[in-house]
Amino acid sequence: GIQVEQSPPDLILQEGANSTLRCNFSDSVNNLQWFHQNPWGQLINLFYIPSGTKQNGRLSATTVATERYSLLYISSSQTTDSGVYFCAVPSFVTASKLTFGTGTRLQVTL
Amino acid sequence: DAGVTQSPTHLIKTRGQQVTLRCSPKSGHDTVSWYQQALGQGPQFIFQYYEEEERQRGNFPDRFSGHQFPNYSSELNVNALLLGDSALYLCASSRDGGYNEQFFGPGTRLTVL
Numbered sequence: 001g002i003q004v005e006q007s008p009p010d011l012i013l014q015e016g017a018n019s020t021l022r023c024n025f026s027d028s029v030n031n032l033q034w035f036h037q038n039p040w041g042q043l044i045n046l047f048y049i050p051s052g053t054k055q056n057g058r059l060s061a062t063t064v065a066t067e068r069y070s071l072l073y074i075s076s077s078q079t080t081d082s083g084v085y086f087c088a089v090p091s092f093v094t095a096s097k098l099t100f101g102t103g104t105r106l107q108v109t110l
Numbered sequence: 111d112a113g114v115t116q117s118p119t120h121l122i123k124t125r126g127q128q129v130t131l132r133c134s135p136k137s138g139h140d141t142v143s144w145y146q147q148a149l150g151q152g153p154q155f156i157f158q159y160y161e162e163e164e165r166q167r168g169n170f171p172d173r174f175s176g177h178q179f180p181n182y183s184s185e186l187n188v189n190a191l192l193l194g195d196s197a198l199y200l201c202a203s204s205r206d207g208g209y210n211e212q213f214f215g216p217g218t219r220l221t222v223l
Contacts, residue, residue: 033211041198043153043214086152096141096209097166098202100152 002027004089006101013077013108021072021104023087030090032063033098034072037084046072046085077108112137114203114215122221123191131186131218135203142184143212144176147198159184160207188220196222 003026013019023032031050035043047054047061049070054061058077063070070087084105088098115134123129135142141160145153155168159178178184182203188195198219202212 031211035214041147041200041217041219043200045211045213048211088152096143096158096204096207096212097155097168098143098145098153098212099155103152 002029002089002099004087004099004101006085006087006104008104009102011104011106013106015078015108015110017077017108018073018075019077019106021074021085021106023070023072023101025068025070025087025089027068029065029068032065032070033088034061034070035086035088036081037086037103039083043086074106077106079108079110082106082108114201114213116199116201116215116218118218119216120219120221122223124223125191125193127191127222128187128189129191129220131188131199131201131220132183133186133201133203133215134183135201136213139203139205139213140182141204141207142178142182143202143204144184144186145200145202145214146170147200147217149197153200156186191222193222196220 005024034046049063051065058075060073084103086103088100117132143158144156147153157167162178173189175187198217200217201215204212
């Protein structure tokens, strides 16, 4: 099945700093989702981005499907950004089954 | 617009028991998927229901079963609970057979003693 790797696994930032999270996947995909999992376990949808670039406030994402990676940018980080960030992709074969990456654990400190 | 809801929030069971978890999808969604998330890991796909039938299944034993009702809500049943079944169980809903963005509920945290 499709493999999804995320980097870095852990990230500690001071409030106000910027960061880039990376998601690599092993096969062709027709969409990709980024999630933020808060400390209570809720997965919050950030982006649904099969290709190109999208922006939502301080967050933006870029997916380059032909090169099999996606990037999530967080600017001017806040303590509320802390948590685990996952990317998830379906394969072309089982298009509605999401395979998740291992996640990036982000801690934003004052 | 209500999001995906799950019940119960937390559950404690003992080995060998059976458990039923429930999920109501977002309004307008017809597909429900279930995922298991062990501590420190990403969610793993269990199965998906569409038109009241199991359409896809991940690498989980037959102890894991489910059901989808005509109103699109769904149940996850786990029989003969093992300690290793302790996890956060997440339900996701999507529209048009699941080939669209998936939205997750808050999860049910199951502890098996």
